[in-house]
Amino acid sequence: MSRDPLEIVEAGFSEFGNHRESIMQILTLVNDELSFVPAEAIEAIAEGMKISSAEVYSVVSFYSFFSSRPRGRNIVRLCSTISCAMAGQGEILGALTEEFGIGPFETTQDHRITIETTPCIGLCDQAPAMLVNGEPCTQLTPEKACEIVRNLN
Numbered sequence: 248m249s250r251d252p253l254e255i256v257e258a259g260f261s262e263f264g265n266h267r268e269s270i271m272q273i274l275t276l277v278n279d280e281l282s283f284v285p286a287e288a289i290e291a292i293a294e295g296m297k298i299s300s301a302e303v304y305s306v307v308s309f310y311s312f313f314s315s316r317p318r319g320r321n322i323v324r325l326c327s328t329i330s331c332a333m334a335g336q337g338e339i340l341g342a343l344t345e346e347f348g349i350g351p352f353e354t355t356q357d358h359r360i361t362i363e364t365t366p367c368i369g370l371c372d373q374a375p376a377m378l379v380n381g382e383p384c385t386q387l388t389p390e391k392a393c394e395i396v397r398n399l400n
């Protein structure tokens with residue numbers, strides 16, 4: 248059971264302080280626990296740091312690891328940069344879309360899976376690659392990628 252967003256923000260302030268320099272740590276806490284950063288957390292961080300909520304939101308929207316939209320329990324992040332694109336990323340995305348019925352940045356109705364595309368994740372020599380809940384999966388084929396995602400809880 249996840250904590251309330253405001254409780255997570257307060258815990259972040261206690262651990263890292265409520266100054267602007269701790270914004271990444273606090274956003275990471277919220278994003279890791281809830282799979283996204285809800286508006287009420289953005290407001291609470293802004294209020295606690297005495298900065299505008301637009302400034303907090305700009306950080307959330309700049310870093311692709313953060314999301315301001317609810318996501319599923321499992322986050323699948325498929326690299327779409329050149330090495331992976333040339334190694335078949337498009338076919339993998341097509342297979343995932345077909346099997347799970349969602350496109351990039353969408354979540355299955357049972358909240359089990361969110362598929363995202365992402366810039367290079369530093370695994371170009373093992374392309375095509377994706378991160379599943381932060382864990383690298385490499386040298387993918389459409390079949391291998393679908394099997395990995397199929398086996399997620």
Ligand code: FES
Pocket residue numbers: 326327328329330331332366367368369370371372374375376
């Ligand atoms: S281009 Fe995909 S991991 Fe670098």
